[in-house]
Structure formats: C-alpha cells, structure tokens
Amino acid sequence: MKNIVLFASGSGSNVENIVRYFQDKNNSVIISVVLTNKSDAKVLDRCNNLNINGLYFNRNAFYATDCVRDILKNINPDLIILAGFLWKMPEKIIKDFPSKIINIHPALLPKYGGKGMYGNNVHKAIKANNEQETGITIHYVNENYDEGAIIFQAKTQINSSDSVEDIANKVHELEFEHFPKTIEKLLFEV
Numbered sequence: 001m002k003n004i005v006l007f008a009s010g011s012g013s014n015v016e017n018i019v020r021y022f023q024d025k026n027n028s029v030i031i032s033v034v035l036t037n038k039s040d041a042k043v044l045d046r047c048n049n050l051n052i053n054g055l056y057f058n059r060n061a062f063y064a065t066d067c068v069r070d071i072l073k074n075i076n077p078d079l080i081i082l083a084g085f086l087w088k089m090p091e092k093i094i095k096d097f098p099s100k101i102i103n104i105h106p107a108l109l110p111k112y113g114g115k116g117m118y119g120n121n122v123h124k125a126i127k128a129n130n131e132q133e134t135g136i137t138i139h140y141v142n143e144n145y146d147e148g149a150i151i152f153q154a155k156t157q158i159n160s161s162d163s164v165e166d167i168a169n170k171v172h173e174l175e176f177e178h179f180p181k182t183i184e185k186l187l188f189e190v
C-alpha cells in the first residue's frame with residue numbers, strides 16, 4: 001500500500017481524476033490528504049463529494065511555521081503531487097522529501113514556464129505566439145519554478161482556429177490521460 005498527498009489551488013479536476021483512477025484500482029494507493037492554499041477552492045467541494053480529506057492552510061502555516069511541513073512529515077508520503085498548485089514549495093520541504101515532490105505544468109517546458117506562468121496565462125501566451133503545438137510536462141520540484149528534472153512530456157497539436165479554452169481543454173485531456181499513469185509508475189516501478 002502506497003500513500004500520497006496532493007496539493008491544489010483551484011478547480012481540482014486533476015485531483016478528482018487521480019482519486020478516481022486509484023479508486024478503480026482497488027485503492028492500492030491511499031490519498032492521505034489534499035492540501036489547498038485557497039479556502040474557497042472548488043477542490044475542497046470535490047474532496048467532500050469524493051469522501052477524502054481536504055485541508056486548507058494559509059501562508060503562515062506554509063512559510064512562517066512548520067505546520068504544513070509537520071503534517072507531511074507525520075504522513076511520510078511516498079509521493080507529494082502538485083496538481084494545479086500555485087505557491088512555491090518552501091525549500092525546507094523540498095529538502096525533507098528529495099525526489100518525492102512532482103508537479104504538472106500545462107506546457108512543454110522549458111518553454112512557457114516560470115513565475116506567473118500557470119493555467120490560462122500559459123494558454124493565452126501560446127495562442128498569442130501562434131504556437132502549433134503545446135502539451136504537458138510532469139517534473140520533479142526544485143527551488144526554482146518549473147525547473148526540476150523532467151519525468152514525462154506529451155504533445156498536442158494546435159489549430160489556428162483554436163481558442164484559449166480549446167487549448168486548455170486539449171491540455172486537460174492529456175493531463176487526465178497521463179498524470180495518474182505517471183504517478184502509478186513512479187510509485188510501483190522502482
């Protein structure tokens with residue numbers, strides 16, 4: 001039995017997809033808790049509906065004290081997964097869990113990464129630059145935004161008629177398909 005912790009800041013459609021994926025696999029993976037930095041994030045409603053623990057924390061609990069860090073240390077998860085989480089991970093936590101924190105980014109890193117590049121901001125920039133392809137990157141988390149070692153990437157084509165929303169949908173499709181499988185591989189294929 002493996003256990004994981006998820007972090008999310010918004011809608012949490014990736015969180016829901018990951019939870020359902022492992023529920024369908026006889027719960028070989030326990031989702032110990034979903035942590036969010038937004039008290040009104042939709043991901044908390046999803047946690048309620050899915051019957052899993054959702055917990056809100058504020059800036060103080062994350063950066064000024066060891067509150068979130070201690071929660072993680074107590075759980076001692078096999079993997080910490082950032083699924084649409086927008087705050088920078090404190091260095092202390094990165095040091096506590098070497099090679100155990102992963103993030104999903106909605107573009108083909110190293111392009112369209114860095115501070116401010118998240119969610120629709122990424123898709124808008126890709127549309128503005130008339131890119132012909134985009135994709136997803138799953139990578140380890142280090143001290144710099146979107147710069148950790150890449151674990152997995154997948155691409156999708158963009159048509160000139162695609163809106164920002166169309167691009168976002170194409171990227172979400174890739175995320176739903178590949179994120180749970182990549183997590184499973186990391187957990188079970190040593």
Ligand code: GAR
Pocket residue numbers: 008009010011012013014015083084085086104105106117118119171172175
């Ligand atoms: C996802 O597309 C994820 O790749 C992105 O936020 C979205 C969250 O969607 N993450 C980032 O932009 C991180 N820089 P969701 O809340 O519906 O899962």
